[in-house]
Amino acid sequence: MNSVCWNCGEGTASRFCEKCKALQAPSPDYFEFFEIPRKLTLDAKDLETRFYALSRQLHPDLFSRRSAREREYSLEATAILNDAYRTLRDPISRALYVLRLEGFEVGEQGTKDVPAELLEEVFELNMALEELEAGDDSVAPQLVEARQRFEDMRDELDRRLGDEFAAWDAAHKKDTLAAIRGLLNRRKYMTNLIAQANEATANVSDRV
Amino acid sequence: MFQIEFDNQTPEHVVGIDLGTTNSLVAYMNLTRPEIIPGQDGDKLVPSVVSVSPDSEIIVGNRARRELIDHPERTIYSVKRLMGRGVADVQDELKLFPFRIAQGSESVIRVQLGEKTFTPPEISAFILRQLKKNAEAFLGAAVTKAVITVPAYFNDAQRQATRDAGRIAGLEVLRLVNEPTAAALAYGLDKRREGIVAVYDLGGGTFDISILRLHEGIFEVLATNGDTHLGGDDIDNRLLRIALEDIQSEWGEDLSRNGEAVQTLRRDVIRAKEELSFAPVASIVFAWHGRQYAREITRELFEDLIRDIVDRTLGPCRDCMQDANVTPEQIDEVVLVGGSTRIPLVRSAVEVLFRARPHTELNPDEVVALGAAVQAGILAGTVENQLLLDVTPLSLGIETYGGVVSKLVHRNSTIPASASESFTTGVDGQTNVLIHVLQGERELAKDCRSLARFDLKGIDPMPAGMARIEVRFLIDANGILNVTARDARTGKEQSIDIKPSYGLTDDQVEAMIEASIDHAEEDYQAAQVAQARVDADAILAATDKAKRGDAWFELSETERKAINDAINQLQLAYHADDHHVIRAKIDALNEATQKLAENIMNTAVQGALKGTKI
Numbered sequence: 001m002n003s004v005c006w007n008c009g010e011g012t013a014s015r016f017c018e019k020c021k022a023l024q025a026p027s028p029d030y031f032e033f034f035e036i037p038r039k040l041t042l043d044a045k046d047l048e049t050r051f052y053a054l055s056r057q058l059h060p061d062l063f064s065r066r067s068a069r070e071r072e073y074s075l076e077a078t079a080i081l082n083d084a085y086r087t088l089r090d091p092i093s094r095a096l097y098v099l100r101l102e103g104f105e106v107g108e109q110g111t112k113d114v115p116a117e118l119l120e121e122v123f124e125l126n127m128a129l130e131e132l133e134a135g136d137d138s139v140a141p142q143l144v145e146a147r148q149r150f151e152d153m154r155d156e157l158d159r160r161l162g163d164e165f166a167a168w169d170a171a172h173k174k175d176t177l178a179a180i181r182g183l184l185n186r187r188k189y190m191t192n193l194i195a196q197a198n199e200a201t202a203n204v205s206d207r208v
Numbered sequence: 209m210f211q212i213e214f215d216n217q218t219p220e221h222v223v224g225i226d227l228g229t230t231n232s233l234v235a236y237m238n239l240t241r242p243e244i245i246p247g248q249d250g251d252k253l254v255p256s257v258v259s260v261s262p263d264s265e266i267i268v269g270n271r272a273r274r275e276l277i278d279h280p281e282r283t284i285y286s287v288k289r290l291m292g293r294g295v296a297d298v299q300d301e302l303k304l305f306p307f308r309i310a311q312g313s314e315s316v317i318r319v320q321l322g323e324k325t326f327t328p329p330e331i332s333a334f335i336l337r338q339l340k341k342n343a344e345a346f347l348g349a350a351v352t353k354a355v356i357t358v359p360a361y362f363n364d365a366q367r368q369a370t371r372d373a374g375r376i377a378g379l380e381v382l383r384l385v386n387e388p389t390a391a392a393l394a395y396g397l398d399k400r401r402e403g404i405v406a407v408y409d410l411g412g413g414t415f416d417i418s419i420l421r422l423h424e425g426i427f428e429v430l431a432t433n434g435d436t437h438l439g440g441d442d443i444d445n446r447l448l449r450i451a452l453e454d455i456q457s458e459w460g461e462d463l464s465r466n467g468e469a470v471q472t473l474r475r476d477v478i479r480a481k482e483e484l485s486f487a488p489v490a491s492i493v494f495a496w497h498g499r500q501y502a503r504e505i506t507r508e509l510f511e512d513l514i515r516d517i518v519d520r521t522l523g524p525c526r527d528c529m530q531d532a533n534v535t536p537e538q539i540d541e542v543v544l545v546g547g548s549t550r551i552p553l554v555r556s557a558v559e560v561l562f563r564a565r566p567h568t569e570l571n572p573d574e575v576v577a578l579g580a581a582v583q584a585g586i587l588a589g590t591v592e593n594q595l596l597l598d599v600t601p602l603s604l605g606i607e608t609y610g611g612v613v614s615k616l617v618h619r620n621s622t623i624p625a626s627a628s629e630s631f632t633t634g635v636d637g638q639t640n641v642l643i644h645v646l647q648g649e650r651e652l653a654k655d656c657r658s659l660a661r662f663d664l665k666g667i668d669p670m671p672a673g674m675a676r677i678e679v680r681f682l683i684d685a686n687g688i689l690n691v692t693a694r695d696a697r698t699g700k701e702q703s704i705d706i707k708p709s710y711g712l713t714d715d716q717v718e719a720m721i722e723a724s725i726d727h728a729e730e731d732y733q734a735a736q737v738a739q740a741r742v743d744a745d746a747i748l749a750a751t752d753k754a755k756r757g758d759a760w761f762e763l764s765e766t767e768r769k770a771i772n773d774a775i776n777q778l779q780l781a782y783h784a785d786d787h788h789v790i791r792a793k794i795d796a797l798n799e800a801t802q803k804l805a806e807n808i809m810n811t812a813v814q815g816a817l818k819g820t821k822i
Contacts, residue, residue: 055426059595059685060624061583061586061587062595064382064383065587065588065589079624079682079683080626082622082623082624082625083626083627086621086625
């Protein structure tokens, strides 16, 4: 974080200047912002407590009678606080964020290719979806079953992700992150399938 | 123009304003309690009706509501429905509301009122100026800062339009607060509640549902949903249509194109609607040029008529619970806001959906303004330990290849919220990039609400794909988007040209602020001056005539001199453009000629008495 306060030029500054209490420019790193270590597993209750406490310190409502620069910093800081809380409280978006911080490219690549072991499943799902579209509602139970299988697979992925998260927190090894990225891509693919199946079954129940 | 010096020692009041579709209110913090400020007529509610008189006087509130019947072509109500919208958006409203949209309106609507046209923010500014005036008279101090409430489901353009209205009215808008959130604040202040609260807000023209978590003075909105075109107006229109059809079949006359008749009938159906909230049966009674139409409406029939309108509020409620990730059982309290929640059917629908008896301790017409005053207190530092954490109601995105929207900030994200996106060029030597920003949940740009087009200009020419411009989208605590951009290689701030899709540019607002100070006031002044001159002509002519009669010579030298002086003074003032001065001189002349007038009267009476003898 900053070392010298922009306002008094003296105090060593973190979030607020120790000397003149002026609000400083916020840190863009979500973990630094929350003053917690960069970890993939975290205590949700502790994060929430910190979020409320920081909101009470930084929110623009509390700075409406302060200098323009402090108002600007308050807006910036609160935007980062809210973005950070949203990102960190969800384990998946938190993991994606850490991957980016650690220099991994994360994006849509890899989420479109069908994983080899799922080729047959996906083929069957697509067939069922096509039949459904053609007006054959008899495949609906098949879809519900398929969705259940995908959900089970997603839950299994979540278990494995949990293990890998703990492993990275313990040793901070690069290849753990590579494994996590692979699992996240797989999971993304799975949630897309579940969403497709959900949409199709919802359409059927609308029709009935 | 004269200026009043106010005592610098007294802390400046920040007022809270509920700028409603049907009624508007202003409130302030009286030490620790929020209180509504009544208008000069003693009414707390200022009807959101504006009328422009033939001599350009701007009339607002109860007086304007009367003009609605006498001069419908010079009067407008429910202007909130037009805020931040384009002509294409309001075609449906035009079938139901007597808005007279001026020719040539495009992205910004202009409404015809008599001989003049105004934009919706200007019309709203007239209402705000009236509230400001009421507050200043009540508090005995200048009021220049305000918190104004908006429907939670208002989009960026509608919020900007509201803020523009404040600026045009001479108010610094410290914050736009969502109406349901403000209501929660008003309730939470004396109750110090903990838990999950749902606020159901059905007003004159808009519907909002917000679910909040209250925790140690923090009011955290978990999710919000709504419909910015659903409210009591729709119920009125339902009744109005039935009455018009009845009348057509009974009288064989279609009154639907007759503004005066429609407005009178509208008033009469609203009366019946309001009665039905307390009585099992009510009558619509409409008198028109010697004829009378009357119809009884039972509550049962009324409920059948409006059931689908009430049902339309339930979908957003369910979606909101889903987004907030709560079940009806987890909701501890339900708060009702807006006049339409007095309707028993609305209450029972809410009770069934949330499985909880709703709170109605605070007046549903006043609770939003009271909450706005609390938020004003928070900003002014007089209310401590209370903090609102609100959300953005709609997702924010940019248009990408094939007209698909890429979402940057999802709906129900706590605000302020931000997102950064990197842009590059597609052609060698390209020096600008156009970004189309939208709001909405749909996948295609054409189905979302266009907010603005941002033109990133002055990019150094280089091969395609080499430039890297970092654009930061920031939604502030008002729910309004701010965009900044910088060149990622040089770190230099990048200039952006903003073309709002709907609404006014900054320059236009500035021009309106100027015009509103000059014009509205000036036009009114001019009319007043003209009237004063007419009165001056009359008294001068009368005095001149009297000076030629006997009565003049019965006056003393001093009395005659006083009158001549007063005539001179009035003649001097006559060409000054200040009606106050002219009026003062007229009064002075009146005073000076009192004895003269008495003499003339006496002479006339004596003459009349003598007359028989002549």
